[in-house]
Amino acid sequence: xxxxxxxxxxxxxxxxxxxxxxxxxxxxxxxxxxxxxxxxxxxxxxxxxxxxxxxxxxxxxxxxxxxxxxxxxxxxxxxxxxxxxxxxxxxxxxxxxxxxxxxxxxxxxxxxxxxxxxxxxxxxxxxxxxxxxxxxxxxxxxxxxxxxxxxxxxxxxxxxxxxxxxxxxxxxxxxxxxxxxxxxxxxxxxxxxxxxxxxxxxxxxxxxxxxxxxxxxxxxxxxxxxxxxxxxxxxxxxxxxxxxxxxxxxxxxxxxxxxxxxxxxxxxxxxxxxxxx
Ligand code: NDP
Ligand code: 8X3
Numbered sequence: 001x002x003x004x005x006x007x008x009x010x011x012x013x014x015x016x017x018x019x020x021x022x023x024x025x026x027x028x029x030x031x032x033x034x035x036x037x038x039x040x041x042x043x044x045x046x047x048x049x050x051x052x053x054x055x056x057x058x059x060x061x062x063x064x065x066x067x068x069x070x071x072x073x074x075x076x077x078x079x080x081x082x083x084x085x086x087x088x089x090x091x092x093x094x095x096x097x098x099x100x101x102x103x104x105x106x107x108x109x110x111x112x113x114x115x116x117x118x119x120x121x122x123x124x125x126x127x128x129x130x131x132x133x134x135x136x137x138x139x140x141x142x143x144x145x146x147x148x149x150x151x152x153x154x155x156x157x158x159x160x161x162x163x164x165x166x167x168x169x170x171x172x173x174x175x176x177x178x179x180x181x182x183x184x185x186x187x188x189x190x191x192x193x194x195x196x197x198x199x200x201x202x203x204x205x206x207x208x209x210x211x212x213x214x215x216x217x218x219x220x221x222x223x224x225x226x227x228x229x230x231x232x233x234x235x236x237x238x239x240x241x242x243x244x245x246x247x248x249x250x251x252x253x254x255x256x257x258x259x260x261x262x263x264x265x266x267x268x269x270x271x272x273x274x275x276x277x
Contacts, residue, residue, distance in 0.1 A: 002230055005030035010085045012065055012123055013092030015042035017192025018142060021218025022089060025226055027056035034082050036063040036074075037092065057081070065092045065119025071126055087229060088127045089140045090120045090164075095157040095198040109156045116160035120167065128171075131180045140225055141168045143186035145241060149250040161186075165239075172238065183228045184239040188247045191215040212255030213246050 009026050013019040015037035023035055027050040035043045035058060043060035050056040059082050063070060075083055093116040096108035124139065131137025146158040147165035168184040175182060195206035220242060228237035246254040 002233055003029065004087075004226070004229060006032065007086040008032045008034065008082055008084055009087040009089065010034040010036065010127065011089040011091055012036045012063070012119075014046070015039040017194060018187070018190060018218045018221045019089070019091040020046060022091065022222040022225060023050065023058075025219065025222040027054045027058065029226065030054075030056075031087075032057040032082060033059070034078060034085070035060045036065075038062060038064050065123055066114040068122050071119075071122040074123075074126055084134070085127050085130065086136065087138045087140065088124065088131075089142070089225070090123060091140075091142045092119060092123075093142060093160075095154070095194065096200070098153045098198060100153055101155050104156065112157055112160050116157075117163045117167075120164060124167075124171075128180070132175070132178050135179050137180045138183060138229055139171065139180065140183045140185060140229070142221075143168065143184045143239070145186055145188040145243065145247075145250055147184070147186050148241070151250040154250075168239070172236070179233060181236040183225070183237050185221055185224050185228070186239055186241045187216050187221045187224075188241075188243040188250070189213070189215040189253070190218065190221060192218055212257070213244065213253050215244050215247075216242060 004026055009031045011019050011022055011026075011033065014023045014035035019037070023033055023046060027033060033047075033050070033056060035047060037043055040060065040062040043062075047058040047060050050058050059079055061074070061077055063074060065071060094112065096111050097104055120141065128137075128139065131139075141164050143164045144161040146154065146161040148162075150158040165184065165186075168182050172182040189210070191210045195209045196203055199205045224240045224242055228240060231237055244253075246256075248254070
């Protein structure tokens with residue numbers, strides 16, 4: 001079996017949510033970590049914690065994946081011991097806004113496209129050639145259930161995640177002669193800072209997305225990635241789609257009537273996007 005002991009794993013967007021959960025789990029599994037995001041202080045605090053808990057070797061680097069020059073200079077900032085990347089996790093991503101497309105702010109489109117799509121391409125272009133040359137490595141792209149479904153008011157976010165899926169599939173074809181594997185993990189609703197970011201910091205609106213439903217946790221997504229990464233070398237897990245048990249589709253969530261704080265208290269089925277209003 002392929003395990004993570006001593007493997008060097010670079011995670012983009014490791015300062016919160018799914019990326020942070022992966023950093024925790026992979027450190028526990030003995031991996032050497034390179035953690036990237038814009039909020040360096042968050043990364044430093046996480047690295048301290050992982051060094052203390054697991055004696056993990058962790059290097060942190062402030063990186064905006066949209067900044068092509070910064071991404072191109074990434075390798076020269078890494079210490080010698082962390083330059084051979086065994087696993088790249090393309091996790092950095094976000095949604096912005098939830099309005100009909102004709103009311104969207106084009107700045108939001110640009111931020112989503114540049115982060116979720118262009119940024120993922122920049123980072124992959126930097127790291128993948130060394131994997132191909134060494135004949136070893138794994139690319140993990142964080143897709144979404146929105147890589148396969150579209151929901152009202154989320155067309156552009158969903159388009160970026162459909163694009164991630166196209167890139168994962170295309171890469172797998174381009175690498176067919178190489179031992180490098182391309183894995184996509186596609187979660188549904190996961191309780192992270194995702195909705196707070198989507199609603200530009202409106203915490204009350206963000207919390208309503210998760211009210212009365214047990215969403216996925218970052219740890220659930222990290223465990224799926226761990227499963228895929230620890231398959232034998234001849235097994236390439238193409239994609240794992242993870243849904244919360246009470247989410248039946250992007251727009252269909254069953255919200256419990258038990259929670260006093262649940263605005264749909266007493267009702268049974270609620271439309272996902274309506275509750276995001
Ligand atoms: P969070 O908001 O908690 O985490 C997003 C991470 O991305 C942060 O670490 C953030 O760090 C980083 N990030 C955002 N923009 C940039 C950038 N320009 N450069 C570098 N890093 C960046 O959300 P999640 O953990 O939920 O999101 C992680 C991934 O999971 C995303 O790709 C998202 O689309 C996907 N996803 C999320 C789902 C959900 O329901 N939460 C479901 C399906 C997929 P910083 O701000 O410090 O740069
Ligand atoms: C995020 C999934 O549907 O909650 O990728 O926006 S969704």
